[in-house]
Amino acid sequence: MINQTDQMLYRLSNLNIQQQLNTYQMSTKEKLQEGSDDSTLYSRLIAVDEKVRTYEGLQTQIERTTAQNNVADSSMASIKKIFENAIQELSKANTATTTAEGIAAISANLSGIKENLYQFANTQVEGQYVFAGSNSTIKPFEKDSNGKVTYVGNNQLRKVAVEEGSYREKGVTGFDMMMYPSATAYKGENLNFNGSDRILDQDGNEWKLNSPTNDTLTKFDSNGVATTETITPITNDGLTPATYTATLPSTDGTKFEAKTSIFDLIDNTINALNKVDSVGNPISDEESKALISKSGTELNKAYDGINIAHAQLGGRNKLFENALDNISSKLTQYDILSQNIGGADMTKVAVEAKALELTYTALYSTINKTSQLSLVNFMN
Structure with missing residues (x-):
């Protein structure tokens, strides 16, 4: 009888273990409670879950x-x-009917336009400046006490992962969106x-340009550090402001x-409207009209540059939109x-739960009947 009792207790212990697993599966809807339950299945599950975590990280980043990108586009x-x-x-301002008062109003409007451009050029999202280049923590455009705006970012775009081991450039830099090519030259x-x-x-x-003589062009790397590569000599026309000439390598x-800042262009235009040169000296009406006419041509060139930058931004943004769809699907x-x-398998779990219930009932019934037998009845 003692041996039979031990067997029933052993069976009861196994049923309790099975009941714990069944309860765990019903509550969590997961097959494995411990990795040792099925090492092969557990290894597969770890590999798949690692992929899930990887793609969740990529999805969040994209x-x-x-x-x-959407803010930059806006x-x-x-x-x-x-x-x-x-x-x-x-x-x-290029029409003969515009009065001196009208010219002054146009100059004031351009000053306001410059300020608006300055604000948009320093657009930021979640503490990140979208037009700063690779270091998005720095304010890309700075203004000195004289109102001159300078781009202090770099020409390197940040790269963002769009797939495991695959990266794409994002956005545009200040060189792209607030500067335009005023001159281009090729080898020699x-x-x-x-x-x-x-x-x-x-x-x-x-x-x-190397200061103070400005007779050499020196190459700077992506970190803003001067290299040993130079182009010399550099000549200038001796005027104020000077125009320089460099002969390119025959490579x-x-x-x-040569990228001209749109802010500098607007400053020059305002000066022309106010009939002064870059250092504030008065200029003649003829010189003013010539500079205003030239500014109109340059403004159109700058606008073309902005359109090109916007198109580049749109193309890069589309890559990330497609990448997000791809990552979400995966x-x-x-x-x-x-x-x-x-x-x-919740159907299987439910069936097993019912079977356990019946087994528990049968086992406890057997234990109950066995405990009611006297030693004499058991021996008989």
Whole structure:
């Protein structure tokens, strides 16, 4: 009888273990309570769940990038509208019927337009400046006490993962959206540029004039550190402001662009309207009209540059939209696979629960009857 009791207790213990697993599966809808329950299945489940976590991280990152891209796109659209207004204002100044008071009003309007452009150029989302280049924590455009605006970001775009091991560039830099190519030269040709222009080569590296003599162009790397590569000599026309000339290397693929800041262009236009030069000296009516006419041409070139930058931004934004759709689809598939591998079959769990109930009932009935037998009856 003692042996029979031990057997029933052993069976009861097994039933309790099975009941615990059954209860766990019903409450969590997961097949495995411990990895040791099925090591092969557990290994597969770990691999799939790792994929799920990876794609969830990618999805979160791309969603954040998409939000920033949308704000950048909206800012570019606003910049284009503001610039269209600037072109319309300047066109009025080129007509003979515009009075001196009208010219003064146009000058004031352009000053307001410059301030609006400055605000949009420093657009930020969640503490990230969208037009700063690779370091989005710095304010890309700074203004000094004289109102001169300078781009202090870089020409390198940030890269964001769109798939495991695959990255794409996001956004546009201040070089793209608030500067336009005022001059271009290729290998062996002469590049003419102003002292305030920013010089970029075909690889996006910046070349800067050496002060104080300004007779050499020095290449700077992506971190803003001067390299040993130079172009010399640099000549200037001796005027104020000076126009410089550099002869490019005779290397295949060489292409240099002189980038003029739209803020500098607006400053020059305002000066022309106010009949002063860049240092505040008065100029003649003829000189003023010539500069205003030239500014109109340059404003249209700058507007074309803004449109190109906006198109580049749109193309990059579309890549991230497609990547988000792709990541979301893969995440859904891996979620389904994870459920198929590690999810409990609730119909089977319900059947097993009912079977356990019947087994418990039968076992406890047997234990009850056995405990009621006397030693004499058991021996008989």
